[in-house]
Amino acid sequence: MADVIDMANDVAEENLRAAIARQAYRPTGPSALWCEDCEEVIPEARRMAAPGCECCTSCQEIREIRRK
Numbered sequence: 001m002a003d004v005i006d007m008a009n010d011v012a013e014e015n016l017r018a019a020i021a022r023q024a025y026r027p028t029g030p031s032a033l034w035c036e037d038c039e040e041v042i043p044e045a046r047r048m049a050a051p052g053c054e055c056c057t058s059c060q061e062i063r064e065i066r067r068k
Contacts, residue, residue, distance in 0.1 A: 035059050
């Protein structure tokens with residue numbers, strides 16, 4: 001039983017490390033005005049909520065799905 005718990009703890013720790021790493025390397029510079037993928041205007045609310053964003057929310061979702 002302890003082995004299963006140890007494995008679960010290892011997985012949780014790795015997930016936490018990955019989440020921290022993603023946040024640590026997030027761009028924080030100015031956001032793009034135009035989406036790099038679809039070339040539509042990125043709404044101001046998106047640019048304020050996600051500093052350094054390069055694309056609109058729809059295209060960002062597509063990028064994240066492709067990474068999986």
